[in-house]
Amino acid sequence: MLLNFEKNLKLEIDATYLPELLKNLYIKNTASRISTAINAEELSSKLIKRSKQMLDDGQIQEAQSLISKARTIPQKIVETLKLADESFQKEEYSIAATYYESISKLLFEIDETALMQQYHEKAEKIKKIPILFRERKDFVENANKNLKKVDFSTAIEWFTAAAKHSEQLEDKVKFNEYNKKAKALEAFLEAEREAKLQDSEVND
Incomplete structure (x- = not known):
């Protein structure tokens, strides 16, 4: 009896904390990919070198402008990158996205188009994180509600939607x-359909 109690308690703890642990793991992994040193x-040396070529x-005039920016x-x-990373770690996604977008604009000023696009995409990606988490939670709740109603077809739709959001969040x-x-x-619905079909054939 004590063993069952401990097992149930562990399951309850896992159910309570596992989602948060997974979320934190996702944030940590994403942060390591997002932060580009x-x-x-x-960068200044690169700009100075480019300005010399311009001269x-x-x-x-273009060279002088670039030297000034360098x-x-x-x-x-x-x-700004440091502020962006700190905001991301604090789960202040809107603020982090704003910082990353600012970095993108600064890179545009010095014509670093590849990096500019990279940080713009990061900003857009981060903006979606809280929305994806919130929507996924709603999808799972809806799926479980429909399971209780034995509406498996609708539950499938909600679980599929939750899976797609998890894919976007890179939460394997x-x-x-x-x-x-x-x-x-x-698979259950398919088996049920086949069973009904067989019963129908037998009755015929």
């Missing part, structure tokens, strides 16, 4: 969980 000195090509923008990018654990539930229900 930018070295201010290296050689006779683009004097003195301030790289350091500003590094400082939850993706597999909801996908398996949807597949299991589909």
